[in-house]
Amino acid sequence: MKKICVLGVTGSIGQQTVDVVKHHRDEFEIVAMSAGRNIDLLEQTMTVIHAKHICVQNEEDMLYLQRKYKDVHFYCGQEGLVSIATLSEIDIVLNAIVGFAGLLPTMNAIKAHKDIALANKETLVVAGHLIIPLIKEYGVQLLPVDSEHSAIFQCINGEYHGEINKIILTASGGSFRDKTRSELSHVSVEDALKHPNWSMGAKITIDSATLFNKGLEVMEAKWLFDVDYDDIEVLIHPESIIHSMVEYKDTAVIAQLGTPDMRLPIQYALTYPHRFPLMGGKRLSLSEVGTLHFEKPDFHRFHALALAYEAGRRGGSMPCVLNGANEQANTLFLKKKIEFLDIEKYVEEAMRAHHWIDHPTLEQLIEIDQWARNFVKERVGEI
Numbered sequence: 171m172k173k174i175c176v177l178g179v180t181g182s183i184g185q186q187t188v189d190v191v192k193h194h195r196d197e198f199e200i201v202a203m204s205a206g207r208n209i210d211l212l213e214q215t216m217t218v219i220h221a222k223h224i225c226v227q228n229e230e231d232m233l234y235l236q237r238k239y240k241d242v243h244f245y246c247g248q249e250g251l252v253s254i255a256t257l258s259e260i261d262i263v264l265n266a267i268v269g270f271a272g273l274l275p276t277m278n279a280i281k282a283h284k285d286i287a288l289a290n291k292e293t294l295v296v297a298g299h300l301i302i303p304l305i306k307e308y309g310v311q312l313l314p315v316d317s318e319h320s321a322i323f324q325c326i327n328g329e330y331h332g333e334i335n336k337i338i339l340t341a342s343g344g345s346f347r348d349k350t351r352s353e354l355s356h357v358s359v360e361d362a363l364k365h366p367n368w369s370m371g372a373k374i375t376i377d378s379a380t381l382f383n384k385g386l387e388v389m390e391a392k393w394l395f396d397v398d399y400d401d402i403e404v405l406i407h408p409e410s411i412i413h414s415m416v417e418y419k420d421t422a423v424i425a426q427l428g429t430p431d432m433r434l435p436i437q438y439a440l441t442y443p444h445r446f447p448l449m450g451g452k453r454l455s456l457s458e459v460g461t462l463h464f465e466k467p468d469f470h471r472f473h474a475l476a477l478a479y480e481a482g483r484r485g486g487s488m489p490c491v492l493n494g495a496n497e498q499a500n501t502l503f504l505k506k507k508i509e510f511l512d513i514e515k516y517v518e519e520a521m522r523a524h525h526w527i528d529h530p531t532l533e534q535l536i537e538i539d540q541w542a543r544n545f546v547k548e549r550v551g552e553i
């Protein structure tokens with residue numbers, strides 16, 4: 171029996187993890203889980219998952235739950251996340267928190283010898299230089315949940331070697347794939363939230379529309395698979411059937427295909443190196459799909475992707491600035507305080523204003539993340 175801690179259980183990935191676990195109760199048990207502020211959904215989840223340890227974001231929610239459920243241990247805040255991610259009975263932490271908030275529990279879980287199933291790509295973007303050495307030092311497994319990275323992991327069969335020529339990350343192009351740059355000026359939040367192929371949380375859906383998601387994924391791939399930025403290519407593939415590909419030195423290309431369903435990469439991260447049936451999973455029929463399309467991304471049209479390559483190549487503190495500024499600008503767009511194209515504008519301005527440092531510590535990353543958020547808020551007149 172694999173004992174799991176699910177961070178972000180009330181989110182899109184978190185709920186799909188619950189679905190996977192529900193169908194394999196002989197194999198998996200969620201003994202700890204966290205929610206942010208969605209206490210209604212947490213309480214609904216508690217009716218099917220009887221976790222003994224639960225963390226929420228706010229103290230008052232924790233006190234409310236403590237009064238109501240006497241047989242559960244409740245925790246709150248970042249400290250609480252660290253506590254449940256490091257419990258002695260946990261084997262693996264599935265981190266499905268969105269954003270920078272996922273970093274601290276991941277680091278502490280590794281130091282507590284837990285395997286990590288990582289959906290929270292922001293962890294690797296901002297702190298890959300700290301996380302990867304920690305994974306090696308503590309001898310734990312880092313299993314990708316992000317669909318493209320799971321695809322690559324499946325293509326290379328979990329083995330990391332020097333025979334890869336390049337990684338090809340596929341990108342749907344997001345909600346506005348067919349719009350020109352000038353048409354992007356006044357697009358609505360509602361339209362941005364309509365992803366063509368995936369049903370996901372709001373932040374990543376907006377990131378997918380700007381292509382910051384793909385930019386974050388380029389950095390995530392660099393750390394996970396130890397490849398140079400020159401050897402990571404992004405390919406627009408509107409159907410999201412090929413989840414990514416690996417090209418080898420001898421020109422062979424290996425791809426992983428499937429109908430878009432995040433429960434597969436979630437389940438594979440939990441069952442690796444084995445494969446279990448995916449309950450309700452729709453099998454791919456290429457004859458039904460008919461045609462697949464591919465095109466090179468236009469780096470002018472998708473300026474966010476150019477910024478992400480730039481931040482990744484610069485390294486050090488720059489990815490943290492890009493990520494923090496993007497998280498803040500993404501939130502402000504969702505609140506209708508800024509326009510869609512302002513997201514990349516403020517991210518770029520933050521990158522230009524930042525005093526770069528090499529190899530930032532965790533404490534420096536926390537400061538830089540805060541600086542980038544405040545920079546964007548000030549520019550928008552929010553502070």
Ligand SMILES: NC(=O)C1=CN([C@@H]2O[C@H](COP(=O)(O)OP(=O)(O)OC[C@H]3O[C@@H](n4cnc5c(N)ncnc54)[C@H](OP(=O)(O)O)[C@@H]3O)[C@@H](O)[C@H]2O)C=CC1
Nearest residue numbers: 178180181182183206207208267268271289290291370371
């Ligand atoms: N959704 C998808 O299909 C995919 C997602 N990912 C990545 O997985 C991660 C999660 O994405 P997704 O599930 O879509 O996101 P959601 O917004 O749907 O869920 C996020 C989860 O994190 C919790 N949360 C948010 N902020 C905090 C915080 N400050 N402290 C503690 N908990 C917090 C939320 O709690 P609450 O809602 O209760 O407030 C919720 O449980 C992201 O990094 C995303 O990039 C990667 C590939 C695909």
Ligand SMILES: CC(=O)[C@@H](O)[C@H](O)COP(=O)(O)O
Nearest residue numbers: 316317341342343344378383
């Ligand atoms: C499902 C998943 O992994 C998302 O990150 C997805 O990749 C978003 O799609 P695009 O960023 O390609 O639009």
Ligand SMILES: [Mn+2]
Nearest residue numbers: 316317318387
């Ligand atoms: Mn992805």
